[in-house]
Amino acid sequence: MQIDVHNLSFSYGHRTVIDSLSLSLSSGDYLVIRGKNGTGKSTFIKCLLGMNPVKNGMIFYDHQDINYFKEWTCLGYVSQKFEDFNYEFPITVNEFLSVSSLRKTSQSNRLKALDQMGILELLNQNINNLSGGELQRTFIARSMLNDPKLLILDEPTASIDKLSTEYFFKAVNQLNLQGVTIILVTHNESLGHLNYSHVLTMFSDGTNTFQTRDRCDLSEVDF
């Protein structure tokens, strides 16, 4: 998915969090967003997800103004925490994936998504019996279920172990190779394990830098 951001600014009251942010991504690009707490990373993600209304500046998805964009199912989103989700009522992973996609997803689609995350055996498990890491991998599998054109990942591996992180980035690289545009927010200073094409660094005064990088061969990627 092609993404164009033109002169985007966003303020909370008098405090400017994003100041004149512009960037352009093509299908299959991989953007890493870094910055300390309070530099506007999550605010920018919320703008991209349509949760923060874009008033100053413009965002286009495949040349379509975000304010008129309707195909939200093309986007996959994984956040650090899913505070909005009700974890206490019994629901199996299979049922959860089934109601998470309004398109009729086949069982094989769901199995494939779980297999990509290495949690195939959790299919019929009750979600409230899963560990934090298993739960996060289930949410990641869900984001892949709709065959997203753009995958937005807001520190998705912050609460999971090394093995799950490895599964996760392998799956993300695989999707990226298939042409899915990736936007990843990270606090991690080390980006050695990521095969990104662009990096956006955000600063606390609202300013930012956007750089392009030569991508390495995937075989060199080490977790």
Place this chain on the structure above:
Amino acid sequence: MVLSFFTDLFQQDFMLRALLAGLILGVLAPVIGSIVVIRRLSFIADTLGHFSLVGISVSLFLSTLGISIFFERPLYLGILFSVVGGLLVELFRRSYKNYKEISMVIVISIGAALSAIFFSLSKKTGSLYNYLFGSILTITNYYVILILITAVIVFALFIIFGKQIVAVSFEESNAKMLGVNVGLFQFLFMIMLSIVVSVLLESVGVLLISSMMIIPVAAAMKVGWSYKSTTIIAIVFSELSVFFGLWMAYSFTIPSGAAIVSINVILLMAISFIKKIRSRKLVKKEPITNESAE
């Protein structure tokens, strides 16, 4: 006592009507109740019940003014006011996003105050007892048909929009991303809930509506392993409560709503107790590993 209950069940029309209405409500209440529990709005049935009571008290008050159009069927205004109550809850919820319960307390207070005022003005406070505690044994054929129509509409909506309703209930933000019109589905569910609450009001009474909707679901959550199994178990518990509740009401001449809810509570306590015993046994049986020994 048991034999005469079964004999009367099939010989007395009022018993058959009560059983039929109870069995339909026994499915309807937990199906709606499970969504209410997922949305963490367990208090809402009480809230809407109180607002429905306003409609009934207004019907009675209007009849004292000579407007008797709703006197025979006070439930119509009950349903209308229940829907208004539901909309007020949604309205207040937007002002107190992180304190959902505040909106319900505000609406329940308005409902209780208004119904007390109109019952008092109508000078028909004698009927208040029936509306507070319900009387499923005195319901008419008309009411049974009304319950049946409500059930058909609710199940049809669930068949068509079930996936969206469940998606919005479990996680609003993801449903939004999937392109679901969250506001529309919340509104649709609130209308469904308001109608079901009003229909329940006559049989179990305003004070026991919540129990009929929530307690079977609360018990089923302790043993269910999936959304589907939890809902089915809740329906089974609910139907058992209706049947044995009617038997209790008939045998000991006690209010039917209270009897049904009492069985619900007994089931909940029994399930909790059995689960506790079983989990204790499992802990005891678990072998001592090297790690735990250390």
